[in-house]
Amino acid sequence: MQRFFPYLIGLLIVLAILSSCVFVVRERDSALVFALGEVRETITEPGLYFKLPPPFQNVVRLDKRLQTIESKDPERIQTAEKKNLLIDSFVKWRITDPRQFYVTFGANTRAAEERLSAQIRDALNASVNVRTVKEVVSSERGDIMKEMLTTVDNRARPLGVEVVDVRLRRIDFAPEISESVYRRMEAERKEEANRLRATGAADSERVRAQADRQRQELLATAYAQAQEIRGQGDAQATSIFAEAYGKNPDFYSFYKSLEGYRAAFSSKDDLLVISPDSQFFRYWESVRGVEPARAQ
Structure with a gap:
C-alpha cells in the first residue's frame, strides 16, 4: 500500500491540474480569460472551455443578465417654473462589452450602478429643468423618458454597458409647493x-x-x-x-222667428215689454204659422 501512495498523490495532483484547466460558462454569464494580468479572450457563449492552469491563466465571470437600478429616495428636481418635484425612477441595463466593462469598473457591479445613477440624475435634470410642471406630469412625460434613455445610453456605451429602458415611476410635488x-x-x-x-x-x-x-x-x-x-x-x-x-222664404222666416222666441223666453224670469201687434208676434196671429197679409 505504501508503494502505491506516491502514485496516488501524483494522480490527485494531475486531476487537480486538469480540473483547473477546464471551466464552464453559463448562459447568464460572460467570461474573461486573463494571462499574466492581461485579457487574452472574451467568451460570451455558454459551454465548456479550456485554459492553462493558474497562475498562467485565470477566469473572471461577469453577469450579462438584465439588471435594474432603482432609486432609493426620490430625486428633487426643479422645473422651468422653479418648482421642485420629487421624481422616482428606475433603469434597466446590462453588460454588452465585458472587456470594456472590466477595464472601466473591474468586476465591481456596484461601481457601475453608481456611475449610471449619476448619469441618470444629470439626464433627468437636463430634461426636467426646461419644462413646466404640467409638461413633466402629463403632456411630455413620455418625451422625457425617451430623452433620458438616449442620453444615458450614449454615455454608457463606451463603458461596455447598454441601457435598455428608463422609466419615471412616480412624480410628486415637494411639500412646500x-x-x-x-x-x-x-x-x-x-x-x-x-x-x-x-x-x-x-x-x-x-x-x-x-x-x-x-x-x-x-x-x-x-x-x-x-x-x-x-x-x-x-x-x-x-x-x-x-x-x-x-x-222657401216663408219657412225660413218662420224658423228664424222660432229661434228668436226660444232666445227671448229661455228663462221663467224673462220679462218682455212689447206691443202685441209688433212684428215679433206676427206668426202668433195665424194658427197655421203663416205670416198674415199686411194691410195695404
Whole structure:
C-alpha cells in the first residue's frame, strides 16, 4: 500500500491540474480569460472551455443578465417654473462589452450602478429643468423618458454597458409647493367650469329663443289657416242659408222667428215689454204659422 501512495498523490495532483484547466460558462454569464494580468479572450457563449492552469491563466465571470437600478429616495428636481418635484425612477441595463466593462469598473457591479445613477440624475435634470410642471406630469412625460434613455445610453456605451429602458415611476410635488399647486389647479378647474357654464347658458338661451320663434311662427301659421277655414265655412254657411231662403222664404222666416222666441223666453224670469201687434208676434196671429197679409 505504501508503494502505491506516491502514485496516488501524483494522480490527485494531475486531476487537480486538469480540473483547473477546464471551466464552464453559463448562459447568464460572460467570461474573461486573463494571462499574466492581461485579457487574452472574451467568451460570451455558454459551454465548456479550456485554459492553462493558474497562475498562467485565470477566469473572471461577469453577469450579462438584465439588471435594474432603482432609486432609493426620490430625486428633487426643479422645473422651468422653479418648482421642485420629487421624481422616482428606475433603469434597466446590462453588460454588452465585458472587456470594456472590466477595464472601466473591474468586476465591481456596484461601481457601475453608481456611475449610471449619476448619469441618470444629470439626464433627468437636463430634461426636467426646461419644462413646466404640467409638461413633466402629463403632456411630455413620455418625451422625457425617451430623452433620458438616449442620453444615458450614449454615455454608457463606451463603458461596455447598454441601457435598455428608463422609466419615471412616480412624480410628486415637494411639500412646500403642494398646497399652492393644488390651489392653482382648483382655480383653473373653477375657471374652466365657469366658462363651460357660461357657454351652456348662452347655448340654452339661443335654443330657447329659436324654439320661441318657431312656436310663434307655428301659432301664426295655424291662426291664419284657422281664419281661412273659418272664413270658408262662414261663406259656405251663408251660401247654404241663402240657397235655403231662396227655396222657401216663408219657412225660413218662420224658423228664424222660432229661434228668436226660444232666445227671448229661455228663462221663467224673462220679462218682455212689447206691443202685441209688433212684428215679433206676427206668426202668433195665424194658427197655421203663416205670416198674415199686411194691410195695404
